[in-house]
Amino acid sequence: MRERKRRVSLVMQNAWDSDVLTMPLALGYLKAYADADPAVQSEVEIRIHNFRRCASVSQMASELFRDPPDVVGFSVLGWNYNNFGRLSETFKQVNPSGWCVFGGNHVSHQAERAFRLYPSVDLVVNGEGEVTFCEILKAYLAGKKPEDCGDILGLSYRVDRNVVSTADRPRLRDLDLLPSPLLTGAIPMQDATGRFLYDVALMETNRGCPYSCSFCYWGGAIGQKIHSFSRDRLREELRYLGRHRVEHLALCDSNFGMLAADAEFVEDMISTREQLGYPRDFLTSWAKNKSKVFFSIVKRLQETGFQSSFTLSLQTLSPDALEHMQRKNMKINDFEDICRWLADEGLDTDVELIWGAPGETCESFLAGYDRIAKLVPRIATYPMLLLPNTEYDRSKQKHRMVTVREAATDFEVVLSHASISLDENRRMHAFLFWARLLAEHQVLRLVFFVAQRLTSITQSELLLSVDRWFSASRSPAAEGLRALLHDVVDSYDITRITNAVAYTYLHEGELGPVFESWWRECVVSRAASDCQAFLEDVMHYDWASRPVHDDVGRALQLRQEQIDGELFWVRTVSGLRYDIRAQATQLRRGQPPVLKRGPQELTLYYRIGFSSVVANHEFVTRFAGRTREELEEEAELARAGRFTKSVQMHSVGVRVAESTTRRLPVAP
Ligand code: SF4
Numbered sequence: 001m002r003e004r005k006r007r008v009s010l011v012m013q014n015a016w017d018s019d020v021l022t023m024p025l026a027l028g029y030l031k032a033y034a035d036a037d038p039a040v041q042s043e044v045e046i047r048i049h050n051f052r053r054c055a056s057v058s059q060m061a062s063e064l065f066r067d068p069p070d071v072v073g074f075s076v077l078g079w080n081y082n083n084f085g086r087l088s089e090t091f092k093q094v095n096p097s098g099w100c101v102f103g104g105n106h107v108s109h110q111a112e113r114a115f116r117l118y119p120s121v122d123l124v125v126n127g128e129g130e131v132t133f134c135e136i137l138k139a140y141l142a143g144k145k146p147e148d149c150g151d152i153l154g155l156s157y158r159v160d161r162n163v164v165s166t167a168d169r170p171r172l173r174d175l176d177l178l179p180s181p182l183l184t185g186a187i188p189m190q191d192a193t194g195r196f197l198y199d200v201a202l203m204e205t206n207r208g209c210p211y212s213c214s215f216c217y218w219g220g221a222i223g224q225k226i227h228s229f230s231r232d233r234l235r236e237e238l239r240y241l242g243r244h245r246v247e248h249l250a251l252c253d254s255n256f257g258m259l260a261a262d263a264e265f266v267e268d269m270i271s272t273r274e275q276l277g278y279p280r281d282f283l284t285s286w287a288k289n290k291s292k293v294f295f296s297i298v299k300r301l302q303e304t305g306f307q308s309s310f311t312l313s314l315q316t317l318s319p320d321a322l323e324h325m326q327r328k329n330m331k332i333n334d335f336e337d338i339c340r341w342l343a344d345e346g347l348d349t350d351v352e353l354i355w356g357a358p359g360e361t362c363e364s365f366l367a368g369y370d371r372i373a374k375l376v377p378r379i380a381t382y383p384m385l386l387l388p389n390t391e392y393d394r395s396k397q398k399h400r401m402v403t404v405r406e407a408a409t410d411f412e413v414v415l416s417h418a419s420i421s422l423d424e425n426r427r428m429h430a431f432l433f434w435a436r437l438l439a440e441h442q443v444l445r446l447v448f449f450v451a452q453r454l455t456s457i458t459q460s461e462l463l464l465s466v467d468r469w470f471s472a473s474r475s476p477a478a479e480g481l482r483a484l485l486h487d488v489v490d491s492y493d494i495t496r497i498t499n500a501v502a503y504t505y506l507h508e509g510e511l512g513p514v515f516e517s518w519w520r521e522c523v524v525s526r527a528a529s530d531c532q533a534f535l536e537d538v539m540h541y542d543w544a545s546r547p548v549h550d551d552v553g554r555a556l557q558l559r560q561e562q563i564d565g566e567l568f569w570v571r572t573v574s575g576l577r578y579d580i581r582a583q584a585t586q587l588r589r590g591q592p593p594v595l596k597r598g599p600q601e602l603t604l605y606y607r608i609g610f611s612s613v614v615a616n617h618e619f620v621t622r623f624a625g626r627t628r629e630e631l632e633e634e635a636e637l638a639r640a641g642r643f644t645k646s647v648q649m650h651s652v653g654v655r656v657a658e659s660t661t662r663r664l665p666v667a668p
């Protein structure tokens with residue numbers, strides 16, 4: 001027995017900049033598996049380091065190397081590749097004989113490049129990492145050198161200057177052989193005050209994907225055959241989360257709703273909530289082709305009042321682009337039927353599209369965008385990235401792709417290819433900026449849908465008109481937003497949209513008049529005269545009912561009120577001439593609005609805590625302003641779903657305090 005246990009550090013860095021951390025599920029699996037091996041557990045102490053996206057390399061180095069580990073394992077993805085490469089160099093300075101291991105989709109089967117860029121990296125794990133990493137630890141404990149690891153499957157190392165890769169490790173067929181990172185306590189769940197530590201709890205019910213879309217490395221990195229965890233194991237994990245009062249659950253599965261086991265999982269989730277009150281809602285990537293299982297799951301969620309939103313991943317409607325993607329979508333008529341059916345069931349739906357795939361053009365993309373927007377205004381648009389281990393990476397030359405890697409991340413951004421020029425791509429990145437800011441992140445929620453019902457303006461025309469309006473505006477707040485637009489277009493980095501999202505909430509008072517003047521000029525003036533006043537009210541209500549950023553709530557000294565154990569900002573919206581909510585419901589049912597004058601003033605309640613999740617588009621609806629009646633309706637629904645609404649979001653640490661109710665300015 002050694003004098004002290006060997007120290008192993010497992011490191012990840014979050015993808016998004018948020019006050020709340022992402023759960024380190026992948027590292028939890030590595031730790032839980034290694035801890036379960038008596039030979040390793042007796043000699044090794046494994047710590048997980050979970051850094052925020054904003055953490056600098058020197059901040060991470062200070063934490064990691066104050067007491068240098070013997071082995072450091074980095075979970076590498078595009079956004080942290082260079083940071084971790086730099087940390088590997090520092091690691092070798094503080095512990096020259098320590099081992100530095102890279103693993104994760106971004107480096108799997110990419111060892112030659114990783115070793116060339118970062119010679120301090122000793123080993124690269126290819127494929128599933130749990131068993132391989134445990135064997136690496138055993139080799140280290142046995143006093144071997146990295147180049148002596150030829151007997152470990154799924155690994156790359158160097159001998160002299162040559163890269164050696166061992167045979168691929170067969171994928172784990174029985175996933176229950178992996179101890180649960182939740183049930184073993186490998187992942188910490190709460191801080192010292194008992195608060196849940198993460199934005200959502202993550203779970204996997206299976207691994208693998210039967211498809212092989214050209215842009216995606218899920219199939220390539222993990223393999224096509226689907227292997228599942230047992231129902232008993234998943235049920236135990238659900239109960240564990242329920243006991244920890246975890247509100248939001250997100251599944252990491254690639255195609256939820258495809259397997260019969262998925263329906264069983266949903267039954268277990270519902271019964272966990274019935275017994276323990278949690279989880280309250282869940283997110284997942286739904287199967288791209290909808291089966292009977294999908295419909296039965298949606299029905300059950302609806303019957304039991306379980307909250308979920310439905311992301312339909314179409315990626316493109318262009319036949320040429322679909323062919324290059326090696327992907328078949330459901331027929332557009334079926335898609336339209338599903339959207340209508342989900343809307344009739346009262347469920348939120350959003351659609352994912354990729355801009356800039358080979359075969360796509362500006363025209364085909366915008367035509368597809370508008371076709372979808374007629375049914376689902378909330379569309380998430382992602383620019384094409386060339387990821388390692390994908391078909392597009394292998395066929396880069398065939399598509400005449402020109403790419404660039406930004407200094408900060410290792411993502412390969414597509415600048416142009418056979419069907420898209422560089423200028424077109426820049427123009428479309430400006431479009432993506434507005435599409436993601438306003439429609440996907442729902443900085444505006446009603447106006448797109450109402451404009452499409454009451455005017456002939458398409459959603460893409462609306463977004464392009466916002467771009468022109470802000471280009472011409474001399475308002476300082478508009479200039480601030482334009483600077484953030486240029487930042488996205490110049491860097492081709494759409495993830496920077498989160499800066500713009502936060503900006504719109506922090507500058508709501510200055511930006512409101514700019515959006516209202518755009519709306520009057522570009523939409524209201526083009527509508528029939530009898531609905532112009534109504535359209536003005538729609539914009540006024542839409543802006544006023546957006547979530548309140550907590551810094552703004554405090555700065556404006558908005559009154560706070562506690563309802564059913566939750567804290568709300570309260571403010572009054574003045575100057576409304578119509579009951580916008582009732583009219584919007586009419587429109588959603590396909591009926592023309594009854595333009596009857598409604599209340600002049602509306603008191604809205606906004607859940608407190610939005611500032612900690614402002615970058616996450618999934619939370620907008622939850623934090624948007626509601627009337628007292630709407631809150632009561634929600635509470636009633638929650639009771640019908642047999643769970644209480646008495647617990648606050650984990651991020652809310654604010655006490656009820658006295659302050660004044662502020663009035664919004666009266667609409668012109
Ligand atoms: S995009 Fe979805 S369906 Fe296609 S390979 Fe990736 S995970 Fe599978």
